[in-house]
Amino acid sequence: MDEKVTREIFPRDSRKSYGLVxxxxxSAPIVRKEPEDTVYVxxxxxxxxxxxxxxxxxxxxxxxxxxHAPLRSLADPSTTPNPMRAPWYFLGxxxxxxxxxxxxxxxxxxxxxxxxLMLFPYLDVNPKGxxxxxxxxxxxxxxxxxxxxxxxxxTIIIGTYLRGLDWQWYWPWSNHLEHMNPALxxxxxxxxxxxxxxxxxxxxxxxxxxxxxxGYFALGTLIPMxxxxxxxxxxxxxxxxxxxxxxLSMMGVALKIILRLLFNIKYVLVTPWINI
Amino acid sequence: xxxxxxxGLVDSQIFKSIFRHGYPDNDLDRAxxxxxxxxxxxxxxxxxxxxxxxxYTFCLGGITLLLFIILxxxxxxxxxxxxxxxxxxYRNIKDLQFVIFGGNLMRDLHRFAAHGMVLFVWLHxxxxxxxxxxxxxxxxxxxxxxxxxxxxxVLSWTGYLxxxxxxxxxxxxxxxxxASYTPFLGQNGPWGPQLGFLPTNDIMFxxxxxxxxxxxxxxxxxxxxxxxxxxxxxxxLAVHFWRIRKDGFSGPL
Numbered sequence: 045m046d047e048k049v050t051r052e053i054f055p056r057d058s059r060k061s062y063g064l065v066x067x068x069x070x071s072a073p074i075v076r077k078e079p080e081d082t083v084y085v086x087x088x089x090x091x092x093x094x095x096x097x098x099x100x101x102x103x104x105x106x107x108x109x110x111x112h113a114p115l116r117s118l119a120d121p122s123t124t125p126n127p128m129r130a131p132w133y134f135l136g137x138x139x140x141x142x143x144x145x146x147x148x149x150x151x152x153x154x155x156x157x158x159x160x161l162m163l164f165p166y167l168d169v170n171p172k173g174x175x176x177x178x179x180x181x182x183x184x185x186x187x188x189x190x191x192x193x194x195x196x197x198x199t200i201i202i203g204t205y206l207r208g209l210d211w212q213w214y215w216p217w218s219n220h221l222e223h224m225n226p227a228l229x230x231x232x233x234x235x236x237x238x239x240x241x242x243x244x245x246x247x248x249x250x251x252x253x254x255x256x257x258x259g260y261f262a263l264g265t266l267i268p269m270x271x272x273x274x275x276x277x278x279x280x281x282x283x284x285x286x287x288x289x290x291x292l293s294m295m296g297v298a299l300k301i302i303l304r305l306l307f308n309i310k311y312v313l314v315t316p317w318i319n320i
Numbered sequence: 321x322x323x324x325x326x327x328g329l330v331d332s333q334i335f336k337s338i339f340r341h342g343y344p345d346n347d348l349d350r351a352x353x354x355x356x357x358x359x360x361x362x363x364x365x366x367x368x369x370x371x372x373x374x375x376y377t378f379c380l381g382g383i384t385l386l387l388f389i390i391l392x393x394x395x396x397x398x399x400x401x402x403x404x405x406x407x408x409x410y411r412n413i414k415d416l417q418f419v420i421f422g423g424n425l426m427r428d429l430h431r432f433a434a435h436g437m438v439l440f441v442w443l444h445x446x447x448x449x450x451x452x453x454x455x456x457x458x459x460x461x462x463x464x465x466x467x468x469x470x471x472x473x474v475l476s477w478t479g480y481l482x483x484x485x486x487x488x489x490x491x492x493x494x495x496x497x498x499a500s501y502t503p504f505l506g507q508n509g510p511w512g513p514q515l516g517f518l519p520t521n522d523i524m525f526x527x528x529x530x531x532x533x534x535x536x537x538x539x540x541x542x543x544x545x546x547x548x549x550x551x552x553x554x555x556x557l558a559v560h561f562w563r564i565r566k567d568g569f570s571g572p573l
Contacts, residue, residue, distance in 0.1 A: 317510050
């Protein structure tokens, strides 16, 4: 980054109550700009803000002429609506309950999304692309953000339009009043597939899935370390490991959705305590 | 004549005692108008011409703030007609729908401004992400933003329960049930029962004030929705805006 102090003429001293301006080599707000380039906030910016506020308010007033806040019948603990939909912004998480156990889909994963979002500025070491829209200068960062939120929005769309009674998959042209036969789909944990294929015991099958699960994270971390050395070097070990943990977990969610929808896999990893 | 009226107004003792500057038709008074006003001084006095470009921010953060203000005003209005008691809450909403003048208007505004706020927080975050505005030295303000995002979602969710209809009851029941699956802290979560958590002492019990969604849950969600969370959002908003000024605007130079 080029925001280094060019030359420290008057070093900062905590014993002094006064300070002297440092010489900076950076493009701070007004530095290297003619004063004529600036305009007064009143009225230039305030006018834009006011027009924007009026447009939004009018838009909202128009919207509520066509759509009204819903109110169903009185709360009744003895009658559960079917299907029971969460508010739209949580439908992605509700949809994930199909693919993961509640402790993961409902608690750990949302926690990881929040933590991952918070850590992003500290994991993204690319100094380019501040203050303007760019894809070419920071492809990987944009890819990560887009991938995460594509997952978020796709699961919301699935939850809104493609789920019906008993949270089964309903196409728009299916009969939404008729219950699907749940016996048509049998979900099995991955290790039972190995048991069938290789005629091994369940314990050995579980060792296979353990190796696959650990191998996914181990190889997923090691291979880019070797193939994209510049990225690893720029990030440093701890930043890289933190990033990879979140990155591989996010990719894992997508992989699990595919495994579940296409191959009816219930769990990849089965342990006495948790199943993923 | 108009000019005379304006001068008389601006030169009056009352106007001067309130604003402490003349009508902002010259540069000095334009500067005073911003920095001597408690609401406007979150702005700088002058900005670069290029920073006014709409296609950089699309006003997304500002729209989010506007929706929060609309939600506060309509929300306080709704509080005058609402009782957080399971025997009355639903009837209060019915009254808002069919009896009280402007009840539907305020409720609809509150509902859709809430949806809008969730949407615009996300759009604003996407804009900040795509312009790299979270990078040094603005990392911390991004964290404050994520805290505000989470608060917005929790505000929406706690408000969901208040009408006490089927939609409210079951959405919150399902959501609260999630809490019982929290690892280590929930009765159904991994290592929860081993650590001694039961339906009567785990994190879901703490959230609902009971084992099911009932009167205690309603009053908890009501206080969180109307007092605690709006206060938290207001404090973090203050920090959020302050940091934009301190860390500098990321926009085009």
